[in-house]
Amino acid sequence: MARTPRKQSGKHQGINRRTLLIGGGAAAGLLLAWGVWPRSYQPNLNAGPGETIVNAFLKIDASGQIIVVVPQTEMGQGVTTVLPQILADELGADWRTVAVQSAPISPLYANTLLARAWLASDWTRLLGDAGDWAIGQYATRGALMLTGGGTSVPMFRDAYRDAGAAARVLLCKAAAARWAIPWESCDIQDGIISDGGARRMKIGDVVADAARFDLPDILPYRQGQDGRLSGQDLPRLDTPSKIDGSHNFTADIRLPDMVYASIRQGPIGDALLAGLDERAAGSVTGFLKLVRQERWVAAVASNWWAANKALDLSDPVFTLRGVPVSSGGIDDALEAAFAGSDGRRLYAQGDLAPVFEGATILASEYQVDAGLHLALEPQCATARVTDDGAEIWMATQAPGLARAAIADALGLPERAVTLYPLHAGGSFGRRMDWDAGVQAALLARAMGRPVQLLWSRLEDVVQDRPSAPAHARMAAKLGRNGAIEGWLAKVAAPCALTQTWARIADGVLPHVAAADAADRATRLAVAGMAPPYAIPNWAVDHFPTDVGLPLGFTRGNAHLHSAFFTESFVDELAHLSGMEAMSFRIQMLGGNPRLAHCLSTAASMGGWQGGIAGSGQGLSAHMMDGAYAAIMVEAAMNGDKLSVSRIVAAVDAGDQVNPDIARQQIESGLVYGLAYAMGASVPYERGLPTRAILGRMNLPRLADIGEVTVELMRSTADPAGVSDLAAPLVAPAIANALYTWTGQRMRSLPLVGAA
Template sequence: MAQGARLTMELSRRHLLVGAALGGGLVVAWGLRKRPYPLPLPPGEGEVAFDAWIRVARDGVVTLSVPQLEMGQGISTQLAQIAALELGADWRQMGVVFAPVSEIFANEALAARWAELWLPMAPENGIPADNWLARHWAQEHRFTATADGMSLAAYEAPVRHAAAGARALLVKAAARRWGVNAQDCTVSAGLVRHGQQSLAFGALAQEASGLTLPDPLPLGPPPAESPARLPSGSTPPFPRLDAPAKLDGGWMFAGDVRLPDMLFAAIRHAPLGEAAHLAGHDAKAAKGINGFLKLVEGPDWLAAVASNSWAAEQALAAVAPRFSVHRPISAEKVDGALDNALKAAIKQGGQTIAKQGDPEALLGSKPPYSQRYDAAAAVAAPLETASAVARLRKGRCEIWVASQAPEQTRRAVAKALDISVEHVVLYPLAAGGSFDARLECPHAVEAALIARETGKPVLLTYTRWQEALTAIHRPPLAAQIEARVDQTGTIAAWRLRVAMPSAAREFGARLLQGVSRAEAMAHHQNAHADPLAMEGFVPPYSFALAIEQAPVSVGLPTGRLRGNGHALGAFITESFVDEIAAAQGREPLSYRMAMLEGDPRLAACLQRVSALANWNGGHDASGQGIACHRIRGGCIAAVVTARRGDEGVAVDRIVAVADIGRIVNVDIARQQIEGGLVYGMGLALGSAPVWNGGLPTGARLAALNLPLLANCPEVVVDLIASTADPEDPGELGVAVAAPAIANALFSATGLRLRRLPLGSED
């Protein structure tokens, strides 16, 4: 089989039929019929299951199944809030449980957005969220991934319908007991009421579960909170469900799991480069370490197993594993590959991502504005390093892990152990931050292999060094951007050429097709353009434009990271717009407003943030910078105050205004935007490891120049009330932070920084 053959979907009669349907020919019926699935999580003692989503206990506690990874973004609270409002439950009696993998919980919305990753003939702009093909594929692959801010889009409707159904049945049961019309009953605070009579959910659940659902379901209004009625600092009506457990230490992570006879494993991986493999080690050196039990070899890693984690680490240090690697990765090789690809794209043109109008005719042969922008590779650097527990018993493998794509993790484990995926049981746990670092879980595979060799349960935990060494990177890039203005000084035409890995396609090959990192990089070295990776590079402004990509492999495994292409695209767009405004002697805010004729919501964000931040135009070295961005149905504008401090860049204040449509939970929305702004600050000023000889030269968090509590700026977030469809707020702040900081530094110093991290040119 050729090297790239495994990367192509296996052609079958099914895929031929799908292709015919997409091409306008034969339309087939498979995938359209509803299939019955067993309950993925049977009710416990004293509980009644109304469906896969909702269970009601005798004591009135309502438990919602949450099929998304909780990694601090608050999705478990938001889905529970949606269920409680529709059901009429008492928030004090709401609980959540992380749902096991099941077709019932398929994330059809994300499957449609990521169509290019699994559908060879996918249209360039993806497929609609309600497309039957996306539904079938998501169900067939038990695809419940948590990513791209699609949780509400995917699960708000099914949760509301499940809660409305449970409420209707509870009301019907109560009405039968009282001999009254169900329409005369009301539901609130976990009680069904009629006049002076009331019955608790727990007393009605058993009887209600055996009744027939009404058709259509009586849905209430969609949940919506007003930001004006819930100003910052006010008590939220629906406080986070995970907060108490996190405060008292009861919140469970994979590293907290303890099983009988469990062992502890430490691991060392090979440096990054071609054909990396384990070359040798001194096994005898570990024999005298108290608690050490065994070494387990992988193709490019070595693990030590002991009765405690300290002994495992000491054993690895003693045996001193040696690795062989061909052409180890270095910063010079990454930059060289990008330089060569960009030069070729400038000379020959890249692959078109987006085009509007006739930019070539307007730009001419020598556009007056032309600049080079660069971004180094960045890593997620979550506070919790990778950890997983594995246990093999009677031909079955149990895995305790925080995974953004649990079914794909199950399949990877099954493939490594050469067992059926049905014999892999995954217990979903929360993550201590992820930022897309837990979309892929090679540590779960390694834990399973180590457990097989030891015959006992094993907890594998990466050190910070191993987390950095095995990280998937946000793709680095080199970009050339050109523009020409009209007679009024307003931008008329814009061309952007970006040399960058096809990170989304590379990621999709690893996650969905199970290929190795090396195979995925090799296959996508000269791949087609990657619209998903380049999402966010199209400006929101009304001028003629052309966006092109030159796909290139840089030797680093690349993929998803919070903000994704939006964080990179916004940095280039908003920095260059600011640059042209300054050259034209125009005030940056009004300059942007003049080009936002077709986007009143983004214009409103700019207007409000200028008033809230006391925007002065960035004049007189004030250190104020402004930037805005749109991600699908959400938009944001920010004003940053920054300066050059004694220890580098100092960000003093960030003011942001966002429109994210209908807001389910104002408190969580603010948290997400605040967190995104601080995370974006980290990406703007650091988060970029330097590679030498295939190893990161600084692997500790302190070496990544991340924001500390001591130097975090004042952050002010305002939300605009809207009736538009809800949009996830989690990545908006990440996208707008870097350009706003860069523009603020230009105001403060007169220096234009065009490389991420900012200041790395020095």
């Protein structure tokens, strides 16, 4: 990057002890100051001809089209259908008239739920509700728009419901005024306002008048189930354009006089551009220019293939300062962390010392490798920079932070940068980083014309910010009845989320962010390690370290390794206690009936045989943020090839708005988890991955997946996010299944080596 790192000085540096202790009073000065700041935010939407802005989440045009504004990035998870479905249901709209528009950057769309999960610390937890309030205010005032962690529906469900209810009330008031009747006698169904009798009116006929009326102090929600859209398997709004090819992703953007660029950024770590052969690049037809920065070089040409070819011929050379990342070095750093002084007990219940003292302790060690994102669409951004400002087209999970970084790189005020958020061709968390947007903007300024930057697949793999590698030392004491009396989990892992925040909020270079987080024990690195079972005495210790590999936001984040450690060890303990694996779990789930129901349902639907030798069946269960899931898999090893013939999942994630999309996300998570178990990781040597071709990463293909069954449990609880829920379950279930098949425990991920 060409930017000067804003180490601990950026406006998004987060909530910590320094920002909370103001004037000697814990949070008092800060809370008082925030309390007197202006807190009224108005929608900053643009209205087209005939459109009326109803509120921050809704516009309606004169023809009656419902335009729902969505601040969350669509990455294939269906958020641009589910959130509009909530609003349309409460409004009483005709689903055929609903359209979607991406939201501009505004405090009204801040994701305070993800901000609280991400930025909570010992200091904010110490303050309790005041700490949560402080993070919420920080996120709102900074327009911290974030997509991730399955938070879209839990965060915005009430806002969209209120937006739909408010629009329905205003429209009914406008129609009632024309009919000279009380507005309470009116309702809207299928986009038609009626008084319950013969009088009917289209929404578009009165929407211009509706904005002049006031809302009641308490919004009335729709009652009854007739004509309701919530809970129905409505078709996705983005499917038709994706089928016919009219859907625009970043690489589809075309601007007048636009050129194309490819980029090289050197090996992983503190790499500086040392030299290149500029004359060789000039031999490529269509080549225009090489643009050099301190840490990268890009070739610009009339088409991308020419740009990438010119870059290959220029053969850029980088100088790598520090120790090159390697798989051996990663493992050594993780093992050394256990003996370091930075380890810390983050979770504890009961008293382990008397339970373990003089007892026979059962122990096992596990490890997972870093998992790559490998989204279908590599990093890409299109930029146009003029004297008046900059325009950026890109898919981003943090548009406000991306815009701030681009403005900083160009030396412009944020108001001079317009960011057009696009749908992502997959992400799994990778679009939380904004590097490509900054690079495209710098290239457009250097060229004096629009530039579309597309990373090659090689570059996408080399510069990926994968999930955290981790080692675990698990220990437990079994009682005479087979129940777990004591449980200790020691986890050595860098914190990917701490690194990600430093990069995207403070502009810290990746290798610096990794080093800065090396001594910080945090709950984010061991999220999901708290056992869901009724164990009287247990503890979780985190041992932070820097493995030399910059890490990033991923699907499931730390739950990917946490569930593997926990559910694999529980299965081992069941075998050592002489109990069948499901019964062993169920006996400890009396206080967790929703997870117990999922587990028994998955086992029943899958025809659980008790984990007998040769069955090839395995179980796992996990819970995340109010969602519960269990799966049963049937797996086998044919030589050195893993085959998974069947996956049965039972999920309790509350009352889902669109059950079919929920199933899609769970199925997607299961396949993602299968990739995590089979491959999706690479060895590293001398600062580079040893493989970068997808076909050599042992990723699952359709023939490897087999039958997938998803059962959504009936629930009246509020809907929880499901995009991250299923992925962590697959690897431990397969490992447990392979134990019954081979008689050997597999304690490392990936479970099989890549070709």
